[in-house]
Amino acid sequence: MSDECRVCLLGLIFLSSLLTGVSGVDDAHVFISSGENVHLPCNNALHDCTSTTWNYNRFRDSAAVELIGLGIKKKDTESHERLSLGSDCSLNIKAISTEDYGSYICRQYLNDKQQGTDSRVYLHVLHVSSSQTEISAGLSVTLFCQLYSYTGVSCDDLIRSERIQLFWVNQAGVKLTRSDSRYQILSSSDPCIITLNTTLLNEDDNREWRCEVTQRDQVKTSVTYCFGLCFGRGLE
Missing domain, CATH: 2.60.40.10 (Immunoglobulins)
Incomplete structure (x- = not known):
């Protein structure tokens, strides 16, 4: 086999490993x-x-x-x-x-x-937790959403290979973005964690926020967190 063919073969093997991802x-x-x-x-x-x-x-x-x-x-x-x-x-x-x-x-x-x-x-x-156990209007609250995963590689590699995304949506199903002045969507150094920070208003009583995880653009599971009358059950 010529040197050029060997280089081509090695290139195809490497590309195949990237497309296959981190798991079998x-x-x-x-x-x-x-x-x-x-x-x-x-x-x-x-x-x-x-x-x-x-x-x-x-x-x-x-x-x-x-x-x-x-x-x-x-x-x-x-x-x-x-x-x-x-x-x-x-x-x-x-x-x-x-x-x-x-x-x-x-x-x-x-x-x-x-x-x-x-x-x-x-x-x-997928798990969601809150920075506050007691809530009231005017209080700043941070919700932490984390995907606990293991594939033998880093979370970065998992997200790239399986095309996984985490994001927050409101109770109308609308994705919350960083451009929304009411909310701060923060990503940590760990891409399997996404946080939502907001200051509660009176009309937030019984309001829900949901963290969703998608794989290849398909919703796989979600966790809903709500305040007010439903605060006793918290997670659904």
Whole structure:
């Protein structure tokens, strides 16, 4: 092979890696709001879930935790009470928290030998919090919206590869922008965090603001925060 062909081949391999992104071709991304229940698919399941094992890790360098072993739920995990195995070998988790984000791997074993390849699911959890616990007209309030994610890379790489965006909308569904004099939309050094700052008015009683996350221009999940009569429930 000529030197020019080698250079062309290396260029195509590099371009392919950029287009593929940070995760594998068959990897799934699931977005969920904190407090909700989630269903994680197992795309390599065999006919019998007694061959299914689910492993989890939150960080790239952390040791994997076995949640389900050969169809049996492990009792020594923190999330034990919230886990269940679906009839299709999917992993169901109740009342998702910001501690549940991470990488979930479904594997199949027969006679102690792994069958096929891993089925990996990246779970991303959207959460909103407020700088104030008590509210009144004239009070400045900051709402923090964060997407908790793990793909083994930085949030910057995740956002670029999966075309993920975070933004705030009002209760009419209109996207809030930095040009709106009533609101300050602030991005932090972490692109997976976006904040909304505003001074509350009397007419804001029972008003809602919503943080949405999109992937490839499609809304994946959202969290609504409201003040006034609905302040007791806060997040929806």
